Amino acid sequence: xxxxxxxWTEMLGRMSQxxxxxxxxxxxEMGKHVRQAFFDAWAKSCEDFMRSDVFLEGMRKSMEGALxxxxxxxxxxxxxxxxxxxxxxxxxxxxxxAVRRLEERVLDRLEELSERVEAxxxxxxxxxxxxxxxxxxxGVGR
Amino acid sequence: MSATQASPxxxxxxxMTPALMQKQWEEVSRKLAHLPKVAETARKVRVGVTPxxxxxxxxxxxxxxxxxxxxxxxxxxxxxVFALVNRPYILDLKPxxxxxxxxxxxxxxxxxxxxxxxxxxxxxxxxxxxxNGYMDEVVDFVRERTxxxxxxxxxxCMGGSMSAMYTxxxxxxxxxxxxLAAPVDWSDRNNLLARWCDSSVFDVDALxxxxxxxxxxxxxxSFLLLRPVAxxxxxxxxxxxxxxxxxxxxxxxxxxxxxxxxxPVAGEMFREFVKYCMQENRLIEGRLRIDGELVDLKxxxxxxxxxxxDHDHLVPCGQSLPFNxxxxxxxxxxxxxxxxxxxxxxxxxxxxxxxPVVCEWLAERSKATD
Numbered sequence: 001x002x003x004x005x006x007x008w009t010e011m012l013g014r015m016s017q018x019x020x021x022x023x024x025x026x027x028x029e030m031g032k033h034v035r036q037a038f039f040d041a042w043a044k045s046c047e048d049f050m051r052s053d054v055f056l057e058g059m060r061k062s063m064e065g066a067l068x069x070x071x072x073x074x075x076x077x078x079x080x081x082x083x084x085x086x087x088x089x090x091x092x093x094x095x096x097x098a099v100r101r102l103e104e105r106v107l108d109r110l111e112e113l114s115e116r117v118e119a120x121x122x123x124x125x126x127x128x129x130x131x132x133x134x135x136x137x138x139g140v141g142r
Numbered sequence: 143m144s145a146t147q148a149s150p151x152x153x154x155x156x157x158m159t160p161a162l163m164q165k166q167w168e169e170v171s172r173k174l175a176h177l178p179k180v181a182e183t184a185r186k187v188r189v190g191v192t193p194x195x196x197x198x199x200x201x202x203x204x205x206x207x208x209x210x211x212x213x214x215x216x217x218x219x220x221x222x223v224f225a226l227v228n229r230p231y232i233l234d235l236k237p238x239x240x241x242x243x244x245x246x247x248x249x250x251x252x253x254x255x256x257x258x259x260x261x262x263x264x265x266x267x268x269x270x271x272x273x274n275g276y277m278d279e280v281v282d283f284v285r286e287r288t289x290x291x292x293x294x295x296x297x298x299c300m301g302g303s304m305s306a307m308y309t310x311x312x313x314x315x316x317x318x319x320x321x322l323a324a325p326v327d328w329s330d331r332n333n334l335l336a337r338w339c340d341s342s343v344f345d346v347d348a349l350x351x352x353x354x355x356x357x358x359x360x361x362x363x364s365f366l367l368l369r370p371v372a373x374x375x376x377x378x379x380x381x382x383x384x385x386x387x388x389x390x391x392x393x394x395x396x397x398x399x400x401x402x403x404x405x406p407v408a409g410e411m412f413r414e415f416v417k418y419c420m421q422e423n424r425l426i427e428g429r430l431r432i433d434g435e436l437v438d439l440k441x442x443x444x445x446x447x448x449x450x451x452d453h454d455h456l457v458p459c460g461q462s463l464p465f466n467x468x469x470x471x472x473x474x475x476x477x478x479x480x481x482x483x484x485x486x487x488x489x490x491x492x493x494x495x496x497x498p499v500v501c502e503w504l505a506e507r508s509k510a511t512d
Contacts, residue, residue: 035379039376047334056338060343067352070352071351100266
């Protein structure tokens with residue numbers, strides 16, 4: 001039996017079993033019991049199915065397809081934007097990357113300078129013993 | 143027989159009797175007549191109820207400081223750190239469902255970190271930016287503002303994992319650490335979310351390369367699909383049955399507001415978290431490096447309170463509890479509470495039974511103000 005048929009067979013089996021087992025004094029209560037049993041059976045079957053290799057493989061393939069489609073669309077837009085005089089998303093992102101690299105270089109340079117100043121202060125005894133400079137936050141962009 | 147009386151069982155239990163049909167018709171009519179009231183309750187819903195001021199801003203990030211009614215009783219400030227996947231007001235949803243409120247009214251100087259909504263330009267922000275950058279700046283800001291050397295941190299879900307990483311990297315700045323349904327160990331692959339995130343199924347690189355940030359709709363869809371019957375069917379049956387109950391409607395719409403208020407996650411952060419933590423389980427195995435520095439959980443020596451939910455379908459207890467054995471702390475405790483992932487924060491029983499205990503635990507470990 002293929003997994004999908006098996007899923008439905010098992011779910012219907014669970015539901016009918018649950019309905020048979022329900023006991024209640026009134027028809028409303030009985031209805032609620034049966035409904036809850038139905039939902040529980042349905043939820044269990046859904047979870048079993050979503051754990052199955054068939055589902056996982058389907059999920060992987062559908063995501064691959066959706067991402068490939070998105071990339072194709074993006075590529076088309078990119079080409080169209082490349083022909084136009086307007087700045088594209090790629091242009092913006094390359095500016096952001098340049099700013100981040102610059103920020104990293106400035107922060108690294110500052111760190112070097114602050115270490116050198118500390119060393120100089122230690123050398124000339126300008127800093128009271130035991131007092132350490134506040135460590136610099138590593139900061140966003142690093 | 144009166145239609146309002148309980149209908150006795152007919153020969154076949156599922157058989158519709160005239161009395162039952164009449165009763166159901168009356169119920170439908172009554173509920174239809176109540177619809178304007180339902181719409182009004184939905185319109186009036188307010189979330190994030192405890193008064194707060196934004197006292198620090200950095201790009202999209204806001205730090206909220208809660209206005210305390212009365213005096214501050216404890217000198218160690220408390221910072222709430224929420225996950226990046228949803229809005230943090232779940233911790234302060236309604237006056238009777240506010241985790242934040244317990245601490246504010248308990249006399250703690252309380253802050254909450256709101257990460258904000260990342261835009262496409264934030265796609266390059268990774269773990270280092272969030273943990274050594276934003277979090278560290280917020281902690282330093284609070285330490286400087288209050289004149290205290292250390293802060294207490296309460297991290298929820300992914301925010302808890304990030305708080306654990308932060309504490310391991312900056313142990314000298316954290317006095318107490320409370321984790322709320324925070325995953326740290328992904329070795330058990332039996333959880334449905336763990337299966338979906340397995341590297342053989344989910345190519346996180348391809349997703350982030352294509353989208354930039356992890357899209358909100360994908361996250362929302364995945365969370366809904368984890369429990370499709372409960373989230374897409376049962377919930378609405380319950381709504382129908384309780385739509386004349388004002389209190390139920392208020393809670394329902396407040397929760398729905400939060401559940402549907404999804405935000406994207408910064409691309410690099412999502413990629414690193416999924417790949418290094420969820421797929422390769424580097425955090426608990428002591429192999430995670432942030433900015434080249436090893437995140438060694440043994441560096442954590444402060445008091446630890448690890449709160450886990452028995453029925454958590456997102457972060458099962460097995461993903462949180464190993465944290466207590468991995469840290470270097472001697473003062474460590476875990477509480478296993480009978481609730482779900484969100485119920486742990488907003489459930490009525492958690493408000494009555496869990497949060498007063500947590501406040502007490504923190505009060506014992508926070509020095510009283512002189």
